[in-house]
Amino acid sequence: MxxxxxxxxxxLAVKTLRCLAKSIVQARRKGRPVIFGLGAHPTKVGLNPIIVDLMRQDIVTALAVNGAVVIHDFELALMGHTSEEVEAEIDSGRFGMAEETGRMINEAITEGVEDGFGIGGAVGQYIFRRRKQFPNWKTSLLATGIQQNIPVTVHVAIGTDIIHMHPAADGKALGEGSLRDFRQLTAVVSQMEGGVYLNIGSAVLLPEVFLKTVTLSRNLGQSLTNITTANMDFLSHYRPLTNVVKRPTQKGGQGLSLTGHHEIMLPLLAAAIIEELRR
Structure with missing residues (x-):
């Protein structure tokens, strides 16, 4: 490689790829955080093993994900496949009505929040403790977070995920768990001076969450003047470019943007990081 x-x-983009890889390696050599913000698409297209590998190598030190990532991560760990044909099911009212997904994930969230976890920790420990029932748990982002003691925070908007349609959905647990995860992510971002935040495939939710963690960290006295932020997606969207690439770095640091398909770009970036570490 x-x-x-x-x-x-x-x-052009090759320079950006190299710059991002070098920034990630420099951050980790200095003990600074490298945070991946993930939409669901990287998980759906099979990139969990690559992200898990970066977690196990102590390159990625925190994950922030939306609610859809939890569903796909859980189903892949349990069954080895995920997703459904929305067009085939929406007219009949069957879309998103898988009993096991809704019941088990809501059960995990409710029980875990009662035990003091956020949503990420709640579902992660549910998978990890029951890993004999989850044949693919080793490629679960959530379970790996528990095993490696890496924060995996989940940021939900009520009504966006299929598990919210299930009778077992508990609004109190979802809200409290997501708020705990927001505060945990803010604690990580507050230590991000010299670190990296990479948004991968979230067009709205995580860019908004990240911007709030940055402003809250600065409000509490962390300047965050030397940070690297990057957006990686196959379309260029307003909020990632504004709330991840531009606004957080206008005080200092650098904002990068890589446009391309995740299933090509993320393995390339991972390879570039690993090769850079060997220099």
């Missing part, structure tokens, strides 16, 4: 990467033309 080193030979392949060195052979890429040193221009």
């Amino acid at each position: 080193a030979k392949f990467l060195s052979g890429l033309p040193d221009i």
Whole structure:
């Protein structure tokens, strides 16, 4: 991979890819956090093993995800496949009505929040403690977070996820768990001076959450003047470019943007990081 990467033309997006990889490696060598903010698409297209590998190598030190990531991560760990054909099910009212997904995840959230977890920790420990029932748990982001003691925070908007349609959904647990996760993510971001935040595939929710964690951290006295932020998606959207790339770095640091399909770009970035670590 080193030979392949060195052979890429040193221009435009290749320069950005190299800059991002170097920034991540520099951050970890200095003990600074590297946070991945994930929408559901990277998990749906099969990238969990690559992200888990970066977690196990102590490269990614925190994850922030939306509610859809939890569903796909859970189903992949349990069954080895996920998603459904919305067009085929929406007219009949069957879309999103899988009993096991709704019942088990809501059960995990309710029980875990009662035990003091946020949503990420609640579902992660549910999978990890019952890993004999989850044949693919080793590629679960949530379970890996528990095993590796890496924060995985979940940020939900009520009504956006299929599990909210299930009778077992508990608004109090969802709200309290998500608020705990927001505060935990803010604690991580507050230590991000010299670190990196990478938004991957979230067009609205996580860019909004990240911006609030930055302003709250600065309000509490953390300047965050030397940070690297980046957006990676296959379309260019307003909020990631504004709330991740531009606004948080206008005080200092650098904002980067990489446009391309996750199933191509993220493995390339992971390879570039690993090769950079070997230098």
